[in-house]
């Protein structure tokens with residue numbers, strides 16, 4: 001698919017929201033948090049992607065944040081980007097099954113398997129995407145760029161409660177992100193910081209409203225872009 005191809009989304013179906021990012025940055029926890037906060041306000045369902053297991057789906061079911069049948073696992077059997085970008089068939093089937101079984105849904109959340117910094121969702125699968133990094137991955141991750149960091153609809157810098165323990169300056173990470181994101185939003189998040197969770201929920205509500213109005217256009221963050229690292 002050509003880089004940065006734009007797709008008009010169909011408002012007649014639920015918003016499909018992808019969450020990608022490196023291994024262990026808190027994608028499942030972010031989804032559990034969103035479900036816990038929003039399940040009374042929005043009709044939700046979740047598709048998880050794991051390479052060999054259904055562990056993330058089991059974790060979410062155990063968290064009790066949604067009826068278990070609203071959480072489906074796709075076992076990708078290959079690198080996560082294969083199933084969220086190259087051939088999205090298995091994920092699309094899971095999303096459409098949920099949309100059919102629990103109609104009318106408001107949002108289907110799709111969690112990518114943990115990958116490196118380069119994996120992003122195809123706009124053929126999701127209408128919008130969050131890219132999730134965390135402070136524990138190092139304070140310089142945000143300025144390293146890449147398609148998710150630079151062009152995801154929302155960049156989450158997660159686990160800010162750990163920043164002091166890993167010597168990371170969150171404000172600096174946000175500035176670094178802003179310098180590569182051309183005005184797109186960045187959110188410093190921690191499950192322990194209710195205000196940040198509230199901001200995340202507000203962003204999702206805004207996105208749902210935009211999707212319903214038909215005003216939203218899915219933007220492909222594109223494959224790994226040529227980029228430079230700033231030093232010193």
Ligand SMILES: Nc1nc2c(ncn2[C@@H]2O[C@H](COP(=O)(O)OP(=O)(O)OP(=O)(O)O)[C@@H](O)[C@H]2O)c(=O)[nH]1
Nearest residue numbers: 022023024025026027028029114159162190191192
């Ligand atoms: N301190 C802290 N830990 C968090 C936060 N969010 C998630 N974690 C922890 O980070 C670890 C990884 O979280 P997950 O939600 O499983 O991360 P993931 O990105 O889904 O992991 P994979 O699916 O393996 O890629 C777990 O031990 C979580 O409890 C947070 O806001 N603060």
